[in-house]
Amino acid sequence: MLESDAHFRYMPSNMQNSSKAMFHKTIISCLAQAHTRKFCVCALLFFSSCSLVQAKNIPTYGFKIIHRYTHDPLAYTEGLFYQGGYLYESTGQTGQSYVRKVELETGKVLQQVSLGSAYFGEGIVAWHEKLIQVTWQGGVGFVYDLKNFQTLRQFSYPGEGWALTHDSKHIYMSDGTAELRILDPDTLTKTASIHVTDNGVPVRNLNELEWVRGEIYANVWLTDRIARIDPTTGNVVGWIDLRGLFDHQSLADPNDDVLNGIAYDAKHDRLFVTGKCWPYVFEIKLTTEKPAKT
Numbered sequence: 001m002l003e004s005d006a007h008f009r010y011m012p013s014n015m016q017n018s019s020k021a022m023f024h025k026t027i028i029s030c031l032a033q034a035h036t037r038k039f040c041v042c043a044l045l046f047f048s049s050c051s052l053v054q055a056k057n058i059p060t061y062g063f064k065i066i067h068r069y070t071h072d073p074l075a076y077t078e079g080l081f082y083q084g085g086y087l088y089e090s091t092g093q094t095g096q097s098y099v100r101k102v103e104l105e106t107g108k109v110l111q112q113v114s115l116g117s118a119y120f121g122e123g124i125v126a127w128h129e130k131l132i133q134v135t136w137q138g139g140v141g142f143v144y145d146l147k148n149f150q151t152l153r154q155f156s157y158p159g160e161g162w163a164l165t166h167d168s169k170h171i172y173m174s175d176g177t178a179e180l181r182i183l184d185p186d187t188l189t190k191t192a193s194i195h196v197t198d199n200g201v202p203v204r205n206l207n208e209l210e211w212v213r214g215e216i217y218a219n220v221w222l223t224d225r226i227a228r229i230d231p232t233t234g235n236v237v238g239w240i241d242l243r244g245l246f247d248h249q250s251l252a253d254p255n256d257d258v259l260n261g262i263a264y265d266a267k268h269d270r271l272f273v274t275g276k277c278w279p280y281v282f283e284i285k286l287t288t289e290k291p292a293k294t
C-alpha cells in the first residue's frame with residue numbers, strides 16, 4: 001500500500017476508488033500549477049477533508065454495580081475523590097458549599113469546611129498534603145491543608161471552574177467547555193490545554209473529572225455518560241453509558257440532580273460514581289461493550 005493510500009483504509013471500497021481518483025486528480029491539478037506552495041495547500045485541504053470520513057468506532061462500555069454506599073441526599077456533589085480509605089467531596093450552591101471528608105462505608109461526614117455564602121463550590125483534588133478547590137464563577141480557588149481543612153491560600157483564574165483531577169505531574173481542570181486546562185500543581189497557573197473531541201467533534205460540558213489508569217474520565221453535564229479521554233491527544237477513546245444506574249427522575253429536581261462525581265481507588269481498582277443529591281455512591285465495574293442503543 002502506498003503511504004498515501006493508508007489515508008483511505010477506513011473508507012468503503014467504492015469510496016476508496018473514487019477518493020483515490022480524486023486524490024490523484026488533485027495532485028495532477030496542483031502539480032500542473034507547478035508551484036510547491038500551492039501544492040502543499042491543496043494537499044492539506046484534501047487530507048483535512050479525508051479525516052472527516054475516517055470515523056473510528058469508539059467503544060461504549062456498560063457497567064455492573066459492585067456495591068452501593070450511602071450518600072447524603074442533600075449533597076449537591078461537584079467534586080469527588082478517594083484517598084487513604086476515605087471519600088473527599090465538595091458540594092455546590094451558594095450557602096451550601098462544603099468540602100467534606102466522608103467515611104465510605106457509612107457516608108458519615110468526618111470533617112467539613114464551609115465556603116460561606118460568597119462562593120459556589122466546584123471540583124476538588126488532592127496534591128500531596130494539600131486539597132485544592134475551584135469555584136464556579138467566582139474566578140477564585142482555595143488551597144486547604146488536607147489534614148485539617150485549614151485554608152492556606154487563595155488563587156485566581158480566568159473563566160469558570162468546574163472540576164479538577166491530577167496525575168503524577170499535573171493538575172487538570174474542566175471549565176464547562178471542550179477544553180481541559182493543564183495546571184502547574186504548585187503555582188496553579190495554566191501551562192497548556194487539551195482539546196477534547198469525539199471523532200473530531202468537540203465534547204463540551206465536560207464536568208467532574210478523574211484520572212484512571214492513564215486516561216481522564218469526565219462526565220458530561222446533564223447526561224448519563226462519562227467520556228474516557230486520552231490526555232495525550234484529547235481523543236475520546238471510549239464512552240461509559242450509565243443509563244439505568246440510578247433513576248434521578250425520582251429526585252426533587254430531576255433536571256439538575258444529575259450524574260456528577262467520579263472517584264477512583266487505584267490501589268484496589270475501585271471506581272465510584274454518584275450524582276447531585278443522589279442517595280447513593282455506587283462502586284461499579286465496567287463491562288466491555290454495551291448493546292447498541294435502542
Ligand SMILES: [Ca+2]
Nearest residue numbers: 080209210262
Ligand atoms: Ca473526581
